[in-house]
Amino acid sequence: ATVSVLYCPLRSIMAEFTPLGFVSGTVAGGIGIFVGYPLDTMKVRAQVGVKTECKKISSLFKGCVAPVATGGGIQCLNFGVFENAVRWQAGSCEQATLPQVCAAGAAGGLSISPLTCPQQRMKIQQQLTGGGLLQRASALYKAKGIRGFYRGFHLHACMESTRGVYMMTYVGVKRLLHSGDESTIPLYKRMLAGASAGTTGWVIIYPMDAVKSVIQAEQPGRTKFPSLAHCVAHLFREGGVRRFYRGFTFTLLRSGPVAASLLPTYDLTLRLLTPYFHPSEHYDEEGIALAT
Numbered sequence: 235a236t237v238s239v240l241y242c243p244l245r246s247i248m249a250e251f252t253p254l255g256f257v258s259g260t261v262a263g264g265i266g267i268f269v270g271y272p273l274d275t276m277k278v279r280a281q282v283g284v285k286t287e288c289k290k291i292s293s294l295f296k297g298c299v300a301p302v303a304t305g306g307g308i309q310c311l312n313f314g315v316f317e318n319a320v321r322w323q324a325g326s327c328e329q330a331t332l333p334q335v336c337a338a339g340a341a342g343g344l345s346i347s348p349l350t351c352p353q354q355r356m357k358i359q360q361q362l363t364g365g366g367l368l369q370r371a372s373a374l375y376k377a378k379g380i381r382g383f384y385r386g387f388h389l390h391a392c393m394e395s396t397r398g399v400y401m402m403t404y405v406g407v408k409r410l411l412h413s414g415d416e417s418t419i420p421l422y423k424r425m426l427a428g429a430s431a432g433t434t435g436w437v438i439i440y441p442m443d444a445v446k447s448v449i450q451a452e453q454p455g456r457t458k459f460p461s462l463a464h465c466v467a468h469l470f471r472e473g474g475v476r477r478f479y480r481g482f483t484f485t486l487l488r489s490g491p492v493a494a495s496l497l498p499t500y501d502l503t504l505r506l507l508t509p510y511f512h513p514s515e516h517y518d519e520e521g522i523a524l525a526t
Contacts, residue, residue, distance in 0.1 A: 252317060252318060252321060253314070254317060254504055254507055254508060255313040255314040255315070255316060255317025255318060255504070256310045256311070256313065256314030256317075257310070257503070257507060258313060258317075258499075258500045258501075258503040258504040258507065259306075259309040259310040259311070259312055259313030259314055259500060260306040260307065260309065260310040261306070261499060261500075261503045262309055262313065262496045262497070262499040262500035262503065263305040263306040263307070263308060263309025263310065263312075263313075263496070264305050264306040264309075265495055265496060265499055266305070266309070266492050266493075266495060266496030266499075267298075267301050267305035267492075268298075268305075269491055269492050269495050269496075270488040270489075270491065270492035271294070271295060271298045271301065272294035272295065273484045273485070273487055273488035274361075274484075274488060275293075275294045275295070275296065275361045276294065276481070276484045277481040277484040277485050277488065278357075278358055278361045278362070278447055278451075278481070279361065279362065279481070280480050280481025280484060281443070281444045281447040281448065281480055281481045282358075282362060282447055282448055282451045283480075284362055296360050296361050296364055298357075301353060301357055304349075304353060308346050308349055308350060308353070309496075309500075311342075311345055311346050311349070312342040312343065312345065312346045312397070313342065313500055314342075315338075315341055315342040315345045315346075316338045316339055316341070316342035316397075316401060317338075317504070319337065319338035319341045319342065320334065320335060320338040323337070323338065327405065327416070328415075328416045328417075330405075332402050332405065332406050333402075335398075335401050335402045335405045335406075336398040336399060336401065336402040337398060338398070338401065339397045339398035339399070339400060339401030339402060340395045340396075340397060340398030341398075342397055342401075343394035343395050343396065343397030343398065344391060344394060344395050346394060347387070347390055347391040347394040347395075350390070350394060351383070351384050351386070351387045351390045351391070352383035352384060354390065354446075354450060355374065355382075355383050355384070355385055355386075355450045356370050356371055356374070356383070358447060358450045358451050359373075359374070359450075359451070359453075362451055363453075371383075373454045374454050376454070377454030377455040378454065378455070382454060385449055385450050385452065386445075386446045386449040386450050386462075388462070389442055389445060389446050389449070389462060390446055392442065393439050393442050393443060393446065396435060396438060396439050397435075399434065399435055399438060400431050400432070400434070400435040400493075401431070403427075403430060403431040403434045403435065404427050404428060404430070404431035404493075404497050405427075407426070407427035407430045407431065408423065408424065408427040411423045411426065411427060417505060421498060421502075424497065424498035424501055424502075425494040425495075425498050426494070427497070428493040428494040428495070428496065428497035428498055429489075429490035429491070429493055429494040431493050431497065432489035432490055432492055432493025432494070433486060433489050433490055433493075435489070435493075436482075436485050436486065436489045440478070440479060440482055440485060441478035441479070443485075444469070444477075444478045444479070444480065444481070445462065445465055445466055445469065445478070448465055448469065449462070449465055
């Protein structure tokens, strides 16, 4: 009886499963990270309190190898989980309610948090101190073992879950700008919706990101803040509420272009590949979904 109870929901999930989100996320992920990386470096340095000196443009790309190399894979998982969670709830993103889109986005964000936390930890270390990827990874491992890569994980996972708001805003703005079939939305409207989602998401999570950056910037073996509350109190004493928004301008400049390139790329790649993975869900010449 127990097996049959488990089997029915599993069969339902597998019936709606698609690899489309994983493939489309891979393409979008690498593009999004490369577009926004220089401003991300400036944002992290401002948050931690390190002066930004751009003597060479290449200095703004310190630590970009790991994020760019793994970004496609991480977004592959993020969007893959998102797309399948939406399909499981509503059949497709077009039929899903905004709360369903939000739940699917949160699931995608949480699924990648065990991967993005160590990636962010090493990225921040390289952005602030330089050094090679293997050098920083070795220093972290020698000081704390695997735990060294997961400094600030709980806050990081909380931040990743807000991808639900990010995706809900994107879909909501698209629907607001275009009342017809979602497959016919012009590219500029998709980009505007993406920029809106990126900006909204960062407005919500930026104070958390500032705290996380300070915690993850701690050098291996030199723990300055024994707890999250200790770090928050220290930053507040240092500059009040404004301290949590240091570097916010760089983030606003970055978030729009990144989301405006990443989300439409995901959308359009998904639409382009749908006829190959799901022939029954193809579109006509004008981009209107045909009945199955």
